[in-house]
Amino acid sequence: KAGVTQTPRYLIKTRGQQVTLSCSPISGHRSVSWYQQTPGQGLQFLFEYFSETQRNKGNFPGRFSGRQFSNSRSEMNVSTLELGDSALYLCASSLVVGETGELFFGEGSRLTVL
Amino acid sequence: GQQVMQIPQYQHVQEGEDFTTYCNSSTTLSNIQWYKQRPGGHPVFLIQLVKSGEVKKQKRLTFQFGEAKKNSSLHITATQTTDVGTYFCAGLQAGTALIFGKGTTLSVSS
Numbered sequence: 001k002a003g004v005t006q007t008p009r010y011l012i013k014t015r016g017q018q019v020t021l022s023c024s025p026i027s028g029h030r031s032v033s034w035y036q037q038t039p040g041q042g043l044q045f046l047f048e049y050f051s052e053t054q055r056n057k058g059n060f061p062g063r064f065s066g067r068q069f070s071n072s073r074s075e076m077n078v079s080t081l082e083l084g085d086s087a088l089y090l091c092a093s094s095l096v097v098g099e100t101g102e103l104f105f106g107e108g109s110r111l112t113v114l
Numbered sequence: 115g116q117q118v119m120q121i122p123q124y125q126h127v128q129e130g131e132d133f134t135t136y137c138n139s140s141t142t143l144s145n146i147q148w149y150k151q152r153p154g155g156h157p158v159f160l161i162q163l164v165k166s167g168e169v170k171k172q173k174r175l176t177f178q179f180g181e182a183k184k185n186s187s188l189h190i191t192a193t194q195t196t197d198v199g200t201y202f203c204a205g206l207q208a209g210t211a212l213i214f215g216k217g218t219t220l221s222v223s224s
Contacts, residue, residue: 033211042120042202042216043157056211090156102147103204103212105156 004106018079021109025093032074037088118205120215133190135218137203146186152199
């Protein structure tokens, strides 16, 4: 079956702009999580959604927001981009929520802010 | 908040040598998961440990979960060039999201 699909794969923005990233989970997966990956910082948790509800939120400023739609697809938005927002943004879906949820990651959206 | 620390950050070994990465949490975990990310790729799930003191093996990989459920380790016996990548542990505390360590990047020379 198809894996997690993230679009766009690569994008370049300038400071002050905003960006929207999209994630389509594996069919049947209702949990979607977003992570920011930068060199040396590993994967930093952004959000977790289940059935259109945000279950958990990481320690990121309010410029970072997300949502999940009824078909489990998810989007995240970053407004007023800063240079430090340059990163690989990874989306992961899970069949179950919480205790036993193995994450299936997409290829990521690589954002460069100039 | 919950923190997951992982050491070492980098490890270089000769092919055939063993490799170990360690993971420590500031809080007791419900479970711990391990992922591998190949260069240029995305993290791929390896295993999940749930029980205190649990040990699981996958061929040359051995995973352990500490008795207090606050630490874990991944040991690779006789490394091969295919083991190259970054290994992440990720801890789950009840009611929270999966929190990843910063990873250990393994390089192997033949």
